[in-house]
Amino acid sequence: MDEPLIDVKDLKIRFRGAKRDFDAVRGISFTIGREKVGIVGESGSGKSLTGRSLLKLTPKGAHISATHMRFKGTDLLAASERDMRKIRGNHISMILQDPKYSLNPLMRIGNQIVEAYRLHHKAPPAEAKAKALAMLEAVQIRDPERVFKLFPHEVSGGMGQRVMIAMMLIPEPDLIIADEPTSALDVTVRRQVLTILDELVTRRGTGLMFISHDLNLVASFCDRVLVMYAGRIMEDIPANQLHNARHPYTQSLLESLPRLDAAVDELKVPVRDPEWLDGPVYRNGVLA
């Protein structure tokens, strides 16, 4: 197997408080290769923070420490802001939750995609425009010429999210971090967006870090699942092995979902055991 894209060991993120510090992420280790890795967890489990820390886009008060945090051999911990600017977008890009808030409302969609491309590649405007149109077509926008000239408020949520995907893929990054990319979308549109993302990522051999709270979605979409709870990775398991999850937390999450095929009177509510906070964690079904 070739070298992983991301290799993180013992990552900790701490917020300094007036009275006491708060540890949001408490010593997690993982690697991401050219594969689709899902990170699931409840709100507050530290999953988004983990994603953002790879781009060093964490809030100012956050202190990141780790034994190592490497991206293709580059030490992200030691990287300066200048180095990070080269990595962001070009090598690692990020798809955010809601296209309404993450596209520039005053700029035409096409120009935003062109900008994303020209920031990272020296290319004449005409070539960049052709590239952007091709990209819009790749995310299955039917009339790219028309959409190119639209403003973000003129497109639907699903189309906006496809534009975001186009924008993030055009610099041809090695890794994409998708933070809840479909939770603002409808069920019907969601599947379409995911299919496009899946196809593009697989074809280009891009690594994908997929952050979500939807276990169903992650189980069907990703190759590997990391389950986070209270700032730790409780379980690292191939997605098709999820039913064999060993950790009681993963099991209880699976049981708490209402299911269409099995009617139950009462859903199981996960009971949280304080021992999990520092208890054993599982990797591929065995104790890590």
Next chain:
Amino acid sequence: MTPKRPLIEAVGLSISFGPLHARNRVVDDVSFRIDKGEAYGLIGESGCGKSTILRALSGLNSDYEGALTLNNQELPKKRGKEFFRRAQMVFQDPYGSLHPRKIVEKVLTEPLAIHGIDRASERVAETLDAVGLGPSFRYRYPHELSGGQRQRVAIARALITEPEILLLDEPTSALDVSVQAEILNLLKRLRVERNLTYLMVSHDLAVIAHICERAGMMYKGRIIEELTSQQIRQSQAKEDYTRDFLTASVEAVARRDEVVG
């Protein structure tokens, strides 16, 4: 046993928005009936008009055509106070629906003061208990509560006037799965305990099938088909659109079952 009389009925309900020359019909000639003690769901993608129906029924939007009846009596466009005591609404976002500067007790006593209901203090304690929050939550601000706790307060706020009908607008879609399970259990238990009637809007089929006995599938402002929860579970739909919608939502679950299998 006497045949069931519908508690809520909508007849030819249409709702339009926009200026007269460019009217946009969001809800188009919708009729449905809900029996007493029943839970009815409305499903559909966003923009299909399901929340709009709920808002019209709750009296938040009085600009509609057609009739809405309660106990076989047509509701006036401008609802009376009595109606608001009998029907209460729970909103989607527990972060936005509680006043940030009011403590839980204040939130709960306000409806009591409006409707002139006695024993305020005891009722607050009882209702908090019924939604599974202890007395310690009484003097807290919303920012001191988690998402699930806030939604419980919102449900308590709806229950305190002892309504017959709860209108639920995506009550769990802003919550984590584990918290969603808690709230769904709570809603299910309360319905039995208090003989409530639910009208629930959601885009999550599994949630609807779990709570409701019947559901209307909405598409472009119309209810195109009514399904029982059994039919939803078995994907027995007559309309093509419904079938597509069911497959789109079921897929993830079905695939998980292969996995769980």
